[in-house]
Amino acid sequence: MNQGCLTTQVIVVGAGPAGLMLACELRLGGADVVVLERLTAPTTESRASTLHARTMEILDGRGLLDPLGTIPDEPRGHFGGLPLDLTLPSSHPGQWKVLQTRLEELLGARAAELGADVRRGHEVTGLRITDAGAEAEVRGPAGRTLLLRAPYLVGCDGEDSAVRRLGGFDFPGTDAARELLRADVAGVRIPDRRFERLPAGLAIAARRPDGVTRVMVHEFGARPRPGRPEFADVVDAWKRVTGEDLGVGTPLWVNSFGDANRQATAYRRGPLLLAGDAAHRQMPIGGQALNLGLQDAVNLGWKLAARVTGRVPDGLLDTYHTERHPVGARVLGNIAAQAWLLLGGPEVDALREVLAELMPLENVRTRLAGMISGLDIAYDMGDGAGGLPTGQRLPPREAVLRGTPVRTAELLRTGQGLFIVPPGATELYTAAAPWAELVRTVDGGPGDTEALLVRPDGHVAWAGTGAAQGTAALRRWFGEPSAAGPDTAGSHTAGPVTAGPVTAGSVTAVEGPARAARTSAPVTPKNWRTDMAKLTGRTALVTGASRGMGRATALRLAAEGALVAVHYTSSEDAAADVVETIEKDGGRAFAVRAELGVPGDVHELFLGLEEGLRERTGSTDLDILVNNAGVMGGVKPEDTTPETFDRIFAVNAKAPFFLVQRALKNLRDGGRVINISSGLTRVANPDEIAYAMTKGAVEQLTLHFAKHLGPRRITVNSVAPGITRNGNPVFDIPEAVEQMAQLSAFGRIGEPEDIADVVAFLATDEARWITGAFVDATGGTLLG
Ligand code: NAP
Numbered sequence: 001m002n003q004g005c006l007t008t009q010v011i012v013v014g015a016g017p018a019g020l021m022l023a024c025e026l027r028l029g030g031a032d033v034v035v036l037e038r039l040t041a042p043t044t045e046s047r048a049s050t051l052h053a054r055t056m057e058i059l060d061g062r063g064l065l066d067p068l069g070t071i072p073d074e075p076r077g078h079f080g081g082l083p084l085d086l087t088l089p090s091s092h093p094g095q096w097k098v099l100q101t102r103l104e105e106l107l108g109a110r111a112a113e114l115g116a117d118v119r120r121g122h123e124v125t126g127l128r129i130t131d132a133g134a135e136a137e138v139r140g141p142a143g144r145t146l147l148l149r150a151p152y153l154v155g156c157d158g159e160d161s162a163v164r165r166l167g168g169f170d171f172p173g174t175d176a177a178r179e180l181l182r183a184d185v186a187g188v189r190i191p192d193r194r195f196e197r198l199p200a201g202l203a204i205a206a207r208r209p210d211g212v213t214r215v216m217v218h219e220f221g222a223r224p225r226p227g228r229p230e231f232a233d234v235v236d237a238w239k240r241v242t243g244e245d246l247g248v249g250t251p252l253w254v255n256s257f258g259d260a261n262r263q264a265t266a267y268r269r270g271p272l273l274l275a276g277d278a279a280h281r282q283m284p285i286g287g288q289a290l291n292l293g294l295q296d297a298v299n300l301g302w303k304l305a306a307r308v309t310g311r312v313p314d315g316l317l318d319t320y321h322t323e324r325h326p327v328g329a330r331v332l333g334n335i336a337a338q339a340w341l342l343l344g345g346p347e348v349d350a351l352r353e354v355l356a357e358l359m360p361l362e363n364v365r366t367r368l369a370g371m372i373s374g375l376d377i378a379y380d381m382g383d384g385a386g387g388l389p390t391g392q393r394l395p396p397r398e399a400v401l402r403g404t405p406v407r408t409a410e411l412l413r414t415g416q417g418l419f420i421v422p423p424g425a426t427e428l429y430t431a432a433a434p435w436a437e438l439v440r441t442v443d444g445g446p447g448d449t450e451a452l453l454v455r456p457d458g459h460v461a462w463a464g465t466g467a468a469q470g471t472a473a474l475r476r477w478f479g480e481p482s483a484a485g486p487d488t489a490g491s492h493t494a495g496p497v498t499a500g501p502v503t504a505g506s507v508t509a510v511e512g513p514a515r516a517a518r519t520s521a522p523v524t525p526k527n528w529r530t531d532m533a534k535l536t537g538r539t540a541l542v543t544g545a546s547r548g549m550g551r552a553t554a555l556r557l558a559a560e561g562a563l564v565a566v567h568y569t570s571s572e573d574a575a576a577d578v579v580e581t582i583e584k585d586g587g588r589a590f591a592v593r594a595e596l597g598v599p600g601d602v603h604e605l606f607l608g609l610e611e612g613l614r615e616r617t618g619s620t621d622l623d624i625l626v627n628n629a630g631v632m633g634g635v636k637p638e639d640t641t642p643e644t645f646d647r648i649f650a651v652n653a654k655a656p657f658f659l660v661q662r663a664l665k666n667l668r669d670g671g672r673v674i675n676i677s678s679g680l681t682r683v684a685n686p687d688e689i690a691y692a693m694t695k696g697a698v699e700q701l702t703l704h705f706a707k708h709l710g711p712r713r714i715t716v717n718s719v720a721p722g723i724t725r726n727g728n729p730v731f732d733i734p735e736a737v738e739q740m741a742q743l744s745a746f747g748r749i750g751e752p753e754d755i756a757d758v759v760a761f762l763a764t765d766e767a768r769w770i771t772g773a774f775v776d777a778t779g780g781t782l783l784g
Contacts, residue, residue, distance in 0.1 A: 018276030019156030025301020028415030050287025054374030056092035080341025081195030161278035176258020434481030536561030544629025552752035558587035597650035652694035706772030722778025745780025
């Protein structure tokens, strides 16, 4: 069944490290992005675990290292299995160990925080190039098909890339001729080996702190097998090469890889682009493939964002291919050489001996280390420079922001470019002012004689002293200046930076996203673009969303971009209809069943909720909880039994309390809790005493949880509807409706959408300053 068509600015196919990094960069650059991932949950396999110095610098330049905590580092690497000291001048010399799964988790969380729309369980099955860009046919959850259109689509979908295949990219090179078997094994005790060459083959073993040993083995001459190997194949090969028995261990993961070496001839075909393993296939040696992919994404992201937001001409995008294709070719070359040295039999021994003699020479060592660490990458920027310093990455240093030295890695975190100007060079400040929104201008150090223009990816685009040349470089890389001209409210946009103490506010500005840096109001990363839906990237649970105002709220939150869990207990078809309606409009939702007010209710609800969230976002994080489900009493005080009383309290008061309590594990800081109360806490109606008491309890819950959760910036509010149309037959009787309408100052009864709009507002960043509040949404009932 076709579920309609969705339009965005960039479609990224693949939520691996390259795809997620690209999504983050696009969001920083102000572009809307939808990421499609075939897998319903993140992979638990860690194919790679090494980050090299240049990638570490880039992650530092996006504030992504702090969440990783202390990262084990290792100065010693290898070239073709021969030890190589990788340390070179860098903020993060050597190689660093971060499991790919952890990196993906971090990038996924950052992408969501920045408002990227990541959709799991979505497989691209067809691709068309149209006049307006790219059109992807997608198979979504439960076999639904969806059309997605965007001016650009990027394949980050790995070595078997569907985008590469469907997009008609040429992918020449060689197939694998040699095979390495790899397994993670628990319960074995064998000696660690870095690269042990034995008469029958090569053996590698490394025991991790959790006791699991990763083994890799190649039997000289072994050719790639069709299909995945069994653990028995690894055990047999290991035995033949080392004489040791792995059979007593438990395999956690087994696979094989080869030395295939292929590269797309073009990284771009009109609106289609490739990044990461989709663009180049290589033997995964020393983590270079992962690092190459992340760096592709960082080179492409800001250019593509600038293009789709209309700031630069199409030609800027071509520099992605001209810059990254040669880098990829060079890495593929060094990997092919290493594969030969590593997997070759006795015939490569003589060559290895010669190399082993050469590698300790400082010139040779630094050349190879520069190649592997990525620190020596210098893009030919087409002006013949291609050398020092234009085209190279900006080495770690400090610049001066409002009189205080700040690391340039921190200044780059907004995703803007950087213009480092020698102190006192006012004409350069003036020249850069029209680009203030895209490029931060800061003072250099006392020894600086030249200005440096640094692109968002950290590469130096221009170095010089002339204002006219500086302006030309700014125009070339950042497009025509905005018509609005400089933002004179900015503290470092026009004119020299004034010295002064660094306040907490200025530190926020350093770390906030591009446009956020320009406003004095506290801004979270999610609300800095005003032209997008207000809840993009958020997740919401609406209880009792199959009907009435719960349904209207679910539709409204989804229209603002939130992924909505539609909770119900008995109306399965009605809940499915809510989900379908949301998806038809290009939104995202899923249904969750659980009866509230019975033992185990909250547990059951969260099982379904977490499963649904994990499948679609890769995490169980929740941003918005709307406690809407409720039952009315409709019994006179004389007829209210203890059972009726308990039931109504269990559904209306007890369940919301324990839902909030349980949701605290999932709610992100800055989240929202919205409880639906009732106007009956202010207007007496003896037929609903017990019901009104439950709603009074809901308001108490609101007040006290608001205080409790303030430190986490989670707001808690209650909304009190008046008489609001729902499925009750009374709303089909015109006279009754007329009578009820007279109670409101507006002379009509409430519609579910009247309440949904209020709830949606409380869910946005705009309502960040409201908590513990009772919002009367009764349409002025009985005002007097
Ligand atoms: P409604 O149309 O009666 O729908 C109730 C929703 O709650 C349905 O989705 C229902 O699921 C769910 N629900 C009911 N009992 C449940 C239980 N035990 N476990 C799980 N889910 C349950 O609701 P409404 O009139 O829009 O009212 C929504 C909220 O506003 C309620 O809290 C109500 O007290 C409050 N309110 C309503 C009015 C009004 O005039 N309508 C006025 C003031 C306040 P199923 O469909 O699966 O049964």
